[in-house]
Amino acid sequence: MTRDAIIKVRGLRNQFGRQVVHDNLDLDVWRGEVLGIVGGSGTGKSVLLRTIVGLNRPAAGSIEVLGADVLNGSREERLTAEKRWGVAFQDGALFSSLSVLQNVMAPMREHLNLSPALMRSLGQLKISLVGLPPLACGKLPSELSGGMRKRASLARALALDPEIVFLDEPTAGLDPIGAAAYDDLIGELKRSLGLTVFMVTHDLDSLYAICDRIAVLAEKRVLVTGPIEGMTDVDHPWVQEYFTGPRARAAQAKT
DSSP: OOOOEEEEEEEEEEEETTEEEEEEEEEEEETTOEEEEEEOTTSOHHHHHHHHTTSSOOSEEEEEETTEETTTSOHHHHHHHHTTEEEEOTTOOOOTTSOHHHHHHHHHHHHOOOOHHHHHHHHHHHHHHTTOOGGGGGOOGGGSOHHHHHHHHHHHHTTTOOSEEEEESTTTTOOHHHHHHHHHHHHHHHHHHTOEEEEEOOOHHHHHHHOSEEEEEETTEEEEEEOGGGGGGOOOHHHHHHHHSHHHHHHHHHO
16 A cells, blocks of 8 residues: 555534634545544534535635645636545435436546446446445435445446545444445455545454554544554544544454
8 A cells, every 4th residue: 555645634523603623633644445433422523524625614724636736726626636536415305306326326426527328337336336236226216225325326426437535434233244245345345446445443353453653533633543552552532432432442353
């Protein structure tokens, strides 16, 4: 894995009214890694993701993604960078009135100048890539199970062949078998497509199964980053409780 930081966050401050969520937060994400973002309730894991992808404007700081200044760069620079990442939100965030195939084709319609036939073929390919059957193409999100919606959301995130995929609690609400299958899928896609994965999660099984590094949010900043094996050496109450508790021991035993 090349130590090439394709996401650089410096001095980030997120504040909502009087509530300061992040203060002077720094983070690097390396090309080709799966980075797991963890932290206690209220530490702003999803807020950090949404800020990096431009859905939340921070009070201070800088964010560079794939060499582009996503906060202060030109609109053209920003749009060019956006085409190089995909996002799958926790609830899928699919368009309820569109079929799965139409959802996956939506980014193509917005950003690419392709014929409808080619977009359909590419959309079907992405849907197949995430393990959904051809029958899923014509279904509405409401007709899918939770696990299938998550895969459909991932297919849409892959629509433009991104270099980075952002995942927000991808295994939340899934049964253990479905969560393990999703982890396997992410690991396979990372290897086959050369993806960099920024994953907000609380799932210890996912952290042990597919993450190359962990970034712990605490005290309004990134407290520590590193491989999961070193987390038990971090002298911080939350980190110790999270990574040495019974669930962590059970997750480690599976690896």
